[in-house]
Amino acid sequence: MNESIKKVAVIGTGVIGNGWIARFLSQGYEVTAFDPAAGAEERTRLAVNHAWPSLEERGLAANASKDRLFFKDDLAEAVSGADYIQENVPEREELKKSVLHTIDQHARMDALIGSSTSGIKPSILQSDMIHPERFFVAHPFNPVYLLPLVEVVGGEQTNKKALEQAGRFFSSIDMKPLTIHKEIDGHVADRLMEALWREALHLVNDGIATTEEVDKAIIYGAGLRWAQMGPFLTFHLAGGEQGMRHMLEQFGPALKLPWTKLKAPELTEELKERVISGCEEYAGDQSVSDLEAKRNEFLVKLLALVEEYWPEESQAKANI
Amino acid sequence: MNESIKKVAVIGTGVIGNGWIARFLSQGYEVTAFDPAAGAEERTRLAVNHAWPSLEERGLAANASKDRLFFKDDLAEAVSGADYIQENVPEREELKKSVLHTIDQHARMDALIGSSTSGIKPSILQSDMIHPERFFVAHPFNPVYLLPLVEVVGGEQTNKKALEQAGRFFSSIDMKPLTIHKEIDGHVADRLMEALWREALHLVNDGIATTEEVDKAIIYGAGLRWAQMGPFLTFHLAGGEQGMRHMLEQFGPALKLPWTKLKAPELTEELKERVISGCEEYAGDQSVSDLEAKRNEFLVKLLALVEEYWPEESQAKANI
Numbered sequence: 001m002n003e004s005i006k007k008v009a010v011i012g013t014g015v016i017g018n019g020w021i022a023r024f025l026s027q028g029y030e031v032t033a034f035d036p037a038a039g040a041e042e043r044t045r046l047a048v049n050h051a052w053p054s055l056e057e058r059g060l061a062a063n064a065s066k067d068r069l070f071f072k073d074d075l076a077e078a079v080s081g082a083d084y085i086q087e088n089v090p091e092r093e094e095l096k097k098s099v100l101h102t103i104d105q106h107a108r109m110d111a112l113i114g115s116s117t118s119g120i121k122p123s124i125l126q127s128d129m130i131h132p133e134r135f136f137v138a139h140p141f142n143p144v145y146l147l148p149l150v151e152v153v154g155g156e157q158t159n160k161k162a163l164e165q166a167g168r169f170f171s172s173i174d175m176k177p178l179t180i181h182k183e184i185d186g187h188v189a190d191r192l193m194e195a196l197w198r199e200a201l202h203l204v205n206d207g208i209a210t211t212e213e214v215d216k217a218i219i220y221g222a223g224l225r226w227a228q229m230g231p232f233l234t235f236h237l238a239g240g241e242q243g244m245r246h247m248l249e250q251f252g253p254a255l256k257l258p259w260t261k262l263k264a265p266e267l268t269e270e271l272k273e274r275v276i277s278g279c280e281e282y283a284g285d286q287s288v289s290d291l292e293a294k295r296n297e298f299l300v301k302l303l304a305l306v307e308e309y310w311p312e313e314s315q316a317k318a319n320i
Numbered sequence: 321m322n323e324s325i326k327k328v329a330v331i332g333t334g335v336i337g338n339g340w341i342a343r344f345l346s347q348g349y350e351v352t353a354f355d356p357a358a359g360a361e362e363r364t365r366l367a368v369n370h371a372w373p374s375l376e377e378r379g380l381a382a383n384a385s386k387d388r389l390f391f392k393d394d395l396a397e398a399v400s401g402a403d404y405i406q407e408n409v410p411e412r413e414e415l416k417k418s419v420l421h422t423i424d425q426h427a428r429m430d431a432l433i434g435s436s437t438s439g440i441k442p443s444i445l446q447s448d449m450i451h452p453e454r455f456f457v458a459h460p461f462n463p464v465y466l467l468p469l470v471e472v473v474g475g476e477q478t479n480k481k482a483l484e485q486a487g488r489f490f491s492s493i494d495m496k497p498l499t500i501h502k503e504i505d506g507h508v509a510d511r512l513m514e515a516l517w518r519e520a521l522h523l524v525n526d527g528i529a530t531t532e533e534v535d536k537a538i539i540y541g542a543g544l545r546w547a548q549m550g551p552f553l554t555f556h557l558a559g560g561e562q563g564m565r566h567m568l569e570q571f572g573p574a575l576k577l578p579w580t581k582l583k584a585p586e587l588t589e590e591l592k593e594r595v596i597s598g599c600e601e602y603a604g605d606q607s608v609s610d611l612e613a614k615r616n617e618f619l620v621k622l623l624a625l626v627e628e629y630w631p632e633e634s635q636a637k638a639n640i
Contacts, residue, residue: 015558091570119574141541142558149540176540178533186574188529189537193551194574195519196512200551209508213498215550217509220469220496221461223546230535230543231513231520238335238462250411254439254506254514301625 009082017088019144022051028061034078041071076106088116114138122155132157148176329402337408339464342371348381354398361391396426408436434458442475452477468496
């Protein structure tokens with residue numbers, strides 16, 4: 001394996017691919033990119049421009065430059081010189097397998113390959129590769145250039161050293177890699193989000209709450225806490241001095257209650273429209289770009305705050 | 321109904337009751353309290369002392385004083401002079417109904433009565449009351465003295481004006497009241513948290529992730545965003561310029577996938593111990609009090625940050 005990653009290739013430049021590009025550039029990497037869609041390069045350069053002020057505030061690496069991005073007309077050419085390749089094509093199994101097959105053929109033998117797939121298991125994606133040992137899932141979260149989490153998941157054929165190297169690489173670019181020990185549909189973070197999301201859709205579908213009310217029910221309660229502590233440690237604190245032990249005694253029985261729906265709702269046209277219009281009305285005259293700019297300013301400050309207060313900082317054993 | 325709330329009674333002084341007391345005192349109210357447990361007053365005064373520095377930083381009301389708390393030996397005496405009564409006894413339906421029945425008999429006719437119940441429907445709790453029209457659920461979130469969310473839920477017999485008055489009262493004490501339009505087990509926020517919590521328990525139970533890993537999967541991803549935007553607006557932004565519309569096209573199909581477990585796991589002794597020891601090990605040598613102090617410092621700063629950036633500030637139509 002190639003321990004010294006200097007050049008990065010990003011294949012597929014939608015919202016996620018562009019987020020990776022902005023992060024890699026800000027960390028001083030040279031990036032080659034490929035996306036067959038018309039106007040892809042223009043959209044990417046615009047996205048990098050939008051992300052840049054937040055990245056400057058977080059702190060740029062010595063060699064960081066927006067000019068070190070090179071779009072290629074050919075997938076093989078884009079990956080041939082790269083030490084690390086990040087695949088972000090649409091979430092369709094056959095498409096991803098086909099693109100990864102091509103990447104595998106043209107990448108250097110010692111290059112690492114990560115996929116941004118949010119749900120497909122790595123063993124499936126690597127099944128047609130000639131060199132599957134250097135492939136893994138590297139699942140990031142939007143906005144990729146600011147949010148630190150990346151789930152790293154190896155498949156049956158993945159070399160353990162490739163996962164370790166990936167972990168070191170992601171740590172070096174200001175991320176928090178979470179290595180998932182068993183493959184599972186949806187990995188970990190999206191399963192958690194999906195559970196909440198399904199219940200949120202039910203509440204909206206049943207007319208219990210609007211999308212805005214659901215959002216407020218999260219923001220002003222759990223959301224404020226989960227930015228610093230996750231659900232487990234939050235409940236640990238809610239249990240008083242006895243912590244989680246008391247919490248489970250008190251609220252364990254609630255697991256038997258019908259407090260959540262057990263099946264996702266049918267995504268009918270009516271429900272889709274209700275969800276879409278709920279968000280659009282709530283956003284008001286603020287475009288997604290407006291909201292993003294505000295979110296970015298907020299996240300930069302919040303990240304500094306979390307870094308200052310997150311309890312792991314005072315723990316020697318913290319390993320993420 | 322009594323539009324001018326000056327005196328407040330808090331019945332049941334566990335973690336939640338004490339949180340209410342600290343908030344009411346910091347907002348300049350005189351508080352009478354009742355709890356039959358030995359040592360209750362001492363524990364409450366200690367809890368108020370712990371909360372006070374954060375409340376000072378948030379800003380105390382003109383008349384705010386820790387000395388305006390008066391414990392009573394008798395439930396009837398505690399509630400007889402109050403304009404607003406908050407019930408926080410343990411989450412057992414018969415116990416709550418019995419206590420509320422006594423409160424109802426001894427409270428002034430125009431006093432409002434709220435219950436902190438996290439899951440029981442108000443129609444059930446008010447069913448034995450002589451004056452049920454002034455009763456509602458007022459479900460807060462831990463720590464009650466800092467987190468702004470309070471779910472306000474009326475039952476079949478609740479007067480609409482009582483709910484409106486409650487909303488104004490909670491807004492006046494630095495809270496974000498969310499009036500839920502239909503009664504449902506677990507209200508709204510806890511249903512959302514419970515869905516994520518159940519999936520988290522499955523992941524731990526199945527050996528996919530530890531409690532610490534689950535927490536990190538939330539903190540460094542969704543948690544950082546949900547403190548400012550809830551799940552809906554977050555996904556709206558993840559969809560790019562087309563927002564939620566694109567998001568549902570792209571990830572709607574995932575609702576059909578087995579990305580969450582559809583039933584809560586059996587809370588076996590083994591699972592309980594795994595969850596408890598996971599939290600305790602993670603907390604390391606930091607006691608719950610240590611973690612609370614750190615959390616409070618963090619929350620004070622985070623709340624200021626959210627208030628600065630939350631998009632509703634720029635919307636005229638925002639109504640929470």
